[in-house]
Structure formats: C-alpha cells, structure tokens
Amino acid sequence: MMKLLARNRHTVQRLGFSFITLMAVVTVLPIVGTIVFILFKGGSAISLEFLTGFPHDGMRAGGILPAIIGTLYLTIGTAIFSVPLGIAAAIYLAEYAKDNALTRLIRLAIINLAGIPSVVYGLFGLGLFVLFLKFGTSILAASLTLSIMTLPVIISTAEESLRSVPQAFRTVSISLGATRWQTIRRIVLKEALPGILTGVILGLERAAGETAPILFTGAAFFLPRLPGSPFDATMALPYHLFVISTQVPEMPIQIQYGTALVLLVFVLTMNVIATVIRSRARAKRQW
Amino acid sequence: MEKSLSFREFIITRLIQASGYSAILFVALIFFFLLREGLPTLSEVETSSLLNVRWYPIESYFGIFPLITGSLIVTLGAALIAVPFGIGTAVYISEIAPRWMREILKPLVELLGGLPSVVLGFLGILIVSPFLRVFLDLPTGLTAFTGSLLLGGIAVPTVVSVAEDALDSVPRAYREGAWALGATKWQTIWRVTLPAARSGVLTAVMLGVGRAIGETMTVMMVTGNAPVLAVKLNSLFSPVRTMTATIAAEMGEVANGSTHYHVLFFIGMVLFLISLVVNVIASAVVFRAKKRAERILS
Numbered sequence: 001m002m003k004l005l006a007r008n009r010h011t012v013q014r015l016g017f018s019f020i021t022l023m024a025v026v027t028v029l030p031i032v033g034t035i036v037f038i039l040f041k042g043g044s045a046i047s048l049e050f051l052t053g054f055p056h057d058g059m060r061a062g063g064i065l066p067a068i069i070g071t072l073y074l075t076i077g078t079a080i081f082s083v084p085l086g087i088a089a090a091i092y093l094a095e096y097a098k099d100n101a102l103t104r105l106i107r108l109a110i111i112n113l114a115g116i117p118s119v120v121y122g123l124f125g126l127g128l129f130v131l132f133l134k135f136g137t138s139i140l141a142a143s144l145t146l147s148i149m150t151l152p153v154i155i156s157t158a159e160e161s162l163r164s165v166p167q168a169f170r171t172v173s174i175s176l177g178a179t180r181w182q183t184i185r186r187i188v189l190k191e192a193l194p195g196i197l198t199g200v201i202l203g204l205e206r207a208a209g210e211t212a213p214i215l216f217t218g219a220a221f222f223l224p225r226l227p228g229s230p231f232d233a234t235m236a237l238p239y240h241l242f243v244i245s246t247q248v249p250e251m252p253i254q255i256q257y258g259t260a261l262v263l264l265v266f267v268l269t270m271n272v273i274a275t276v277i278r279s280r281a282r283a284k285r286q287w
Numbered sequence: 288m289e290k291s292l293s294f295r296e297f298i299i300t301r302l303i304q305a306s307g308y309s310a311i312l313f314v315a316l317i318f319f320f321l322l323r324e325g326l327p328t329l330s331e332v333e334t335s336s337l338l339n340v341r342w343y344p345i346e347s348y349f350g351i352f353p354l355i356t357g358s359l360i361v362t363l364g365a366a367l368i369a370v371p372f373g374i375g376t377a378v379y380i381s382e383i384a385p386r387w388m389r390e391i392l393k394p395l396v397e398l399l400g401g402l403p404s405v406v407l408g409f410l411g412i413l414i415v416s417p418f419l420r421v422f423l424d425l426p427t428g429l430t431a432f433t434g435s436l437l438l439g440g441i442a443v444p445t446v447v448s449v450a451e452d453a454l455d456s457v458p459r460a461y462r463e464g465a466w467a468l469g470a471t472k473w474q475t476i477w478r479v480t481l482p483a484a485r486s487g488v489l490t491a492v493m494l495g496v497g498r499a500i501g502e503t504m505t506v507m508m509v510t511g512n513a514p515v516l517a518v519k520l521n522s523l524f525s526p527v528r529t530m531t532a533t534i535a536a537e538m539g540e541v542a543n544g545s546t547h548y549h550v551l552f553f554i555g556m557v558l559f560l561i562s563l564v565v566n567v568i569a570s571a572v573v574f575r576a577k578k579r580a581e582r583i584l585s
Contacts, residue, residue: 013473017383023375024384027443028392031399034410085306092307096300109310111570115494115562116317117501119531123538123555127320131543148313155310181296202401209403212503212531216538238405238504245409246508253413260406271401275394 035268038260045258059222059248064259066223070139070234071208071266073227074218077143078150078207083200085147086154090196093155094162095184114152118212121149125217140230142218149213150203157199161192194281201274209267211238221247237263321559325552332550342514342528344537344547351554353516357431357527361506364435364523365442365499370492372439373446377491380447381454382476393451400444408508411437416509423524429511431527437509438499446495453487454480486572493569497562500531507532530554 053063089110097103125145135141165188173183189196211219220233221243227234241259244251328337332349339350380392415436416428423432457480465475481488511526514533534551541547 009471009474013471016473020375020379020383023372024379024392027372027376027447028395030440031395031402034402034407035398037414038406038410085309088303088306089309092303096303097307106307106310108567108570109314111566112314112563113310115497115501115566117503117531117558117562119503119534120317120321120501120555120558120562123324123534123552124317124320126538127324127552128316132320148317151310151313179292179296181299202397205401209401209405211403211405212535215535238403241403241409242405242504242508245412256409256413260409263403264406267401267403268398271394271398275397279390 035264038257038264042257042259042261042264045254046261050255050258051262054224055222059244060250060252060255064237064240064255064262066226067235067237067240067259068262068266069226071237071263073139073234074142074146074214074236075204075208077139077230078146079200079204081144081147082150082154082203082207086151086200086203087158087196089151089155090158090162091184091189094159095180095188110152110155113148114156116149118149118210119215121145121213122215122217124148125213130217136231137216137218137220137233138231139218139227139234142214142234142236143230145213145217146207146210149210150207153203153206154199157202158192158196161195161199162188164195165191194277198274198278201270201277205267205270205274208270209238209263211236211242214239237266318559321552321556325549325554325556328546328549328553331546337550337553340516342533344541344550347546349546349550351530351550351557353514354528354530354533354554355557356516356522357510357514358500358529358531360431360522360527361434361438361510361529362496362500364432365438366492366496368435368439369442369446369495369499373443373491373495374450374488376443376447377450377454377488378476378481381451382472382480396444396447399440400448404441404502404504405508407437407440408505411505411509425524427511427526429509429526430524431510432523434506434510434527434529435523437505438502441502441505442495442499445498446491449491449494450484450488453484453491456487457483489572490569493565493572497565497569500565501558501562503531503535507535512536530558534558 050063051068052065054065056062093103093106097106122145125141129135129141129144130137133141135144169187169191170183173187174180178186214236218233219236219239221235223233223235237259241256241263244259245256328349337349338352339348340352341348341350342353376392376396380389380396384392411433412429416430416433418428419425419430419433419436420428461479461483462475465479466472470478506529510529510532512528512532513526514528515522515525534554537547538551541551
C-alpha cells in the first residue's frame with residue numbers, strides 16, 4: 001500500500017511537472033516568436049534613409065527620424081524628473097520611514113500610481129500640464145506625465161534594492177562615526193546602485209514604449225521639422241506606429257514593420273542593458 | 288564643521304522625506320483633476336441617460352454602460368488566460384526549472400513586460416485577428432476575444448514576476464521541512480510553498496487584472512471599437528469598445544470644456560476609482576496576511 005502510494009505520487013509529480021513546464025513554454029514562446037518575427041519582417045525596411053530621413057508622401061515614404069528623436073527626447077525628459085524623485089522616495093521608504101499609518105499611506109499611494117491606467121495619466125496630463133499650467137501639447141507636458149507614471153516602478157525596485165543591502169553594513173558604518181546620510185550615500189547607495197539602475201532603465205523603457213499618456217499631452221501626428229524646444233510637440237515612435245497602422249490608408253506594410261522594428265530595438269536595448277547590469281552585479285556580490 | 292554637517296544632513300533628510308510624501312500628492316492631484324474636469328458631467332448629462340445603453344456622442348447619447356461591459360468582458364477573458372499561465376510559469380521558474388533555465392526565463396518574461404502595447408496591437412491587427420477570423424469563422428477578427436488574447440499576454444509578465452517573487456520569498460526551511468517529512472516536490476509546491484505565498488500570489492492576480500483593465504492601445508487597435516452592450520456569451524466574439532479605448536480614441540477630437548470632453552473625464556474618473564478599489568483590496572490582503580504570518584511565527 002505504501003509502495004503504491006509512493007509510486008503514485010511520483011507519477012503525479014512527473015505529470016504535474018510536465019504540465020507546468022508546458023505552460024511556461026506556451027507563455028514564453030510567443031514572446032520569442034514576436035521578437036524574431038518583427039526582426040525578420042522589419043529588417044528589410046531598415047536603411048540609412050529610413051533612419052535619418054523625414055517622412056513624406058503622407059508618411060507613406062521616407063524615414064522616421066523625427067519619431068526616433070522625439071522618443072529620445074521624451075525618454076530623457078522623463079528621466080530628468082522621475083529618476084531623482086524616485087530614488088529619493090525609495091531612500092525615504094527604505095531608510096527613514098517608520099512603520100506607521102503615514103508610511104502605509106505612501107505605500108498605498110505608490111501601489112495606486114502603479115495601477116492607474118496609462119490613458120488616465122494622459123487625461124491627468126492634459127488637465128494639469130497642458131491646460132491648467134498652460135504648457136500646451138509639448139515635450140515638457142508629455143515628459144512630466146510619463147515621469148509620474150514611471151515613478152512607482154523606480155521607487156519600488158530602488159527600495160527593494162536598498163533593502164537588500166545587509167543591515168550589518170549600516171551598523172558598521174554608523175559605529176565608525178558616519179552620519180545616517182553619509183552611510184546611505186557612501187555605503188548603502190553604492191551597494192544598491194546596480195539594482196537601482198536596473199529599475200530606472202526598466203521604468204524608462206516603459207515610458208519610451210507608451211502611447212496613451214502622450215496622446216493628448218505631447219504627441220504630434222506629423223511634423224515637418226524636429227522639435228526645437230521643450231514647449232514643442234513631438235512625433236514619437238509608439239504613436240507613429242499607431243498612426244501608420246490604423247489611421248493612414250494604403251500604408252506600405254514594409255514601413256510599418258520597419259517602424260515596429262526600430263521601436264522594438266529601442267526598447268529591447270534598454271531591457272538588455274538593465275538585465276546585464278543586474279546579472280553582473282549579482283555575480284560580483286559577496287554577501 | 289560639525290554644525291554644517293548636521294545642517295546638510297537636516298536639509299537632505301527633509302528633501303528625501305518630501306520625495307517620499309510626493310506619491311500621496313500625485314495621487315491626490317490626479318484625483319483632483321479628474322474630478323475637476325469630470326464632475327460637470329453630472330450636471331450636464333442626466334444620470335439616467337448616463338447609465339443608458341447607447342454611446343453615440345455626436346447625437347448626445349452618453350450611455351457609458353456598453354463601455355463598462357466592454358471593459359469587463361475583455362478583462363475577464365484576459366484574466367482567464369493570464370492567471371493560470373502566469374502562476375504556472377511562476378511556479379515553473381521558481382520551483383521546477385534548473386538554474387540556467389531560470390536565468391533565461393526571467394529576463395524573457397521581463398522582456399514581454401517591456402514590449403510596447405502598441406507593438407502588440409500592431410501584430411494583433413496584422414497577424415492575430417486575420418488568423419482568428421479564418422480559424423473561428425467570424426465576420427471580423429477584431430473582437431473582444433482578440434483583445435483578451437493580447438491583453439492576456441500583456442498581463443502575464445505582471446502576474447509571473449509578482450507571483451515568482453512571492454514564491455521566492457518563502458523560506459527554504461519550509462520546503463526542507465516538507466521534504467524531510469517525505470513529501471514530494473510536487474506536494475511541497477501545492478501544500479506548502481504556494482499556500483505560504485498565498486497573499487503574494489493573490490496580489491499578482493489583482494495587479495495583473497488591474498494592468499488588463501487599464502490597457503489602452505492594444506484594445507483600441509484590436510477590439511473593433513463598436514460600443515455595443517456586451518452581456519451575452521457570444522459577445523466575446525464580436526467587436527466591443529472599452530472605456531480606455533473610448534477615451535483614447537475620442538479625446539483628440541473633442542472641444543475642451545464640451546459635454547463630450549467632460550464625459551470622457553468622467554469615464555477616466557470611473558477607471559481611476561476601479562483601479563483604486565482593486566489596489567486597495569490587493570494591498571489589504573497582503574497586509575492582513577503579513578500580520579497573520581507574524582502572529583504564527585512569533
């Protein structure tokens with residue numbers, strides 16, 4: 001009886017493991033498939049003219065330079081606001097905050113920020129930055145909107161990274177006479193840096209790929225020249241892809257795949273950098 | 288020296304504290320601006336017509352009911368896909384996969400999380416929807432189901448990474464205890480590890496659902512954009528229009544301050560409140576579970 005039971009549960013385990021493995025494969029394969037497919041299909045559209053030219057003939061020909069530059073501007077703009085604020089907030093939560101009602105409220109607020117639909121961020125950006133503060137449809141308004149959206153990602157990964165630094169590091173530093181801030185800056189931040197960087201890049205990656213928050217805050221359908229100041233609207237890769245795949249009739253499929261490819265490469269590069277930073281830091285870590 | 292040091296320390300501490308509080312400020316600001324632009328709806332449109340089944344803004348029909356059902360049906364479909372596959376993959380990554388496999392899978396799943404939703408929508412239009420139209424013999428491939436399928440893909444990485452974290456944080460001693468008592472790995476997963484990570488897994492599900500309900504571009508591109516009431520089962524295979532897609536599609540064309548503009552903000556307000564409720568419940572679950580764990584362990 002015991003033997004039968006034993007064999008039985010091992011069979012169950014084998015079956016179960018196969019099933020779960022299959023699920024993981026089904027989940028992961030489409031990702032790889034999607035990326036390979038777009039790399040394959042879009043590759044032939046890529047040329048120097050495509051990457052450095054302006055669109056013409058109602059965007060049915062030419063390049064996508066203004067969209068590439070626009071996404072670059074938006075990403076940098078987002079970083080300027082969200083990175084310092086996000087890291088500071090993470091330091092507060094990991095190092096200073098006491099476990100009280102206020103801290104719980106902050107955490108709740110961060111969780112909520114992370115959950116707010118991206119299009120609602122767009123509405124908020126329209127209401128506050130574009131109309132109320134009169135920034136107009138601009139890179140500034142779009143970057144600020146994207147920053148607030150990115151904030152929870154940066155805060156939560158940075159906090160986690162700060163918390164993973166062993167408490168002993170802090171105790172030793174303080175016992176050597178360092179102040180709290182010195183300890184944080186020279187010891188804790190230094191050790192947590194790779195993790196923080198990973199979070200920052202992943203947050204910015206999301207901002208670079210978002211369309212809904214910039215729809216009404218900064219994205220332009222078509223611009224004949226590059227934006228000259230933060231108060232100009234801009235073209236952006238994700239919005240451009242949306243436009244040419246839904247709004248422009250008789251759009252050559254080649255240009256659509258090419259644009260998707262450039263956007264994908266932009267985002268994937270950030271992702272790979274983040275992954276490499278993290279895995280190298282893990283390999284080096286001695287605690 | 289001593290004094291300037293402590294003064295700098297004081298300033299920096301205050302700045303850091305203010306940054307910490309900023310999250311509360313942003314949530315309040317978002318809510319305030321949604322209210323400011325959305326509440327005039329209630330005086331401009333009668334409540335009864337707001338809850339009507341007809342959304343046709345050009346003729347001043349502002350019934351948001353079909354948009355709510357549209358969002359619900361697409362999200363439900365997405366959850367049915369994302370929850371089992373997400374948790375399954377998380378269990379695989381955290382409990383079953385060999386180390387090298389884990390090192391490959393984790394970044395890959397993260398990669399999916401980073402794929403811009405507009406790229407998925409683009410592939411949805413070009414590949415998934417023509418395929419579904421032929422495969423399921425439908426009049427159009429742009430349906431709620433197409434949206435669910437792609438949204439499932441968008442929600443999966445959220446579910447996987449949160450659930451995997453939760454499983455990972457179960458102390459190894461729990462598993463070793465179970466093995467020592469003669470349980471197989473499989474039994475340990477189901478009866479020890481998963482139950483111990485229960486609250487985290489539940490949070491993963493909630494956050495996945497939240498992600499799906501708020502997703503905009505993909506659903507706008509692939510669900511066909513027909514604001515019809517979706518209450519029957521076969522609505523899943525016909526075009527719908529979600530709340531998010533309605534805002535994204537129509538906000539660009541309305542005059543600031545018009546009734547239509549206010550109604551779109553009102554819908555934004557509803558979405559905000561939905562995400563608020565989902566997240567408050569999710570974090571309440573975690574909080575209570577933590578308390579319970581503390582009680583047991585002490």
